Amino acid sequence: MQHWTIIRSAMLAAALVIGAGQVALAQDTTLQLTVENGQFSPTELKAPANKPLVIVIKNNGAKPIEFESVSLRVEKVIAAKSQGSVRVRALAPGRYEFLDDFNKSTKGTLVVQ
Amino acid sequence: MRDNVRRSAAWATMVAGAMVVLCGATPVRAQGGAPSFYEMETKYIFGFTEGSGIGLEGEKEFSIDTVGRFGKRDGRYAATETKFEFEYTPNQYIQLEFGPLAAGHYIRDVTDLDDRHMFQPSGFFGEIRYLLFDRPASPVAVTVSFEPVYRAFDETGGAPVTNFELETKIMADVELVKNRVYGAVNLIYEPEMTRMPDGSWERESQFGLTGAVSFRVLPDLLIGAEADYYRHYDGTFLNQFTGDALFIGPTLYYKLARKMFMTAAWSVQVWGREIETGQRLNLEEYSRTRAKLKVAVEF
16 A cells, blocks of 8 residues: 555656646747748747747748757757747746757847846 | 876876867858857766756667776776666756666786676666756756666676665856857765675765866867866765875767767876875775766767
8 A cells, every 4th residue: 555655656756757848838938930041030039037938930941950959958850841849948038049950050049038 | 106197287288278279279160151169068078077968858869888997006907887878858957867787897916806807787777867057047057966876796896796876966067168168067976885795785985076178179079188086985974084086187079970979088097095005096996097988879
């Protein structure tokens, strides 16, 4: 009986840890980003501090891209002529770089303030 | 011994000087204005010292990570431990790692150690890393990690034992020059207990303070230097000091492909003490030199 309580508690703790990035869905701020001709548009996104974000990336180009950011801790491959999104944790104010990992000259900045 | 220290210090100074010159001389932008020096993960760019990075959400990695220790007071000594490591970042705060270990020992005529020539599976490890502070919110990024390890063979001598270790580490790093020069410090506390072949339990612990600087001379190439200081104790809670050692050496990180990299480090014990014997250099608990080679593939 006690074993089951421990196992249930451990499973709940694991679910909380793994799901930490999934909470606060209802409060997400959504940002739109487009990729065309090897450029992000806009090249600078703005977002409020301390609120979870969803960045929707629309790839209008003829080649796939990999949206990647070390400081945002996200990556996402988006096929040509399609769109995808990444969810980002609530961020402190600052400048966060992102780029297309398939073509590193395609880059932009998220300004959180 | 003093020549050894002087040679190492001169070597480290030359490497650091060359890196500063190279970093200054390398253009920040490649031809056509394309950005060369983008953000990068810092976890593996400092050799034995670890950076604060925890990877990107959803990222998985497989790596083969070998650490070799070479040279005792006498005889011939070489020991390796290889981690076959699976790494996963389930969210933007945590990274998990686990995998089996393999150990190799080549020992001939070393005092207090049996002659041995073997390579075999030796245990398992797991690790959880939690990001406490990250850039740009904080200029210093800090991660804490807990790494329980089980070994079926003694790390030093290769004798069959039952060994449990918990490596607890705080890793902090800073961008000294944005996307070009990085510094890191690790604070380590590592208690372990070992059931010896005669059935008795032996408890010991280690405290470590390591520091490294890494220069990004090319977008995919970093070269650096590190100094690692370790103190060894009998007892789980740093009870009785038995000796210490200082290692210095160069580090290398190279991105082989978009999702593949290697990191290497080599260091020599330039200073150390064995409290019981009064000997210079601590070759009872540590080796003369260490080397590390890790090759990783992300997917």
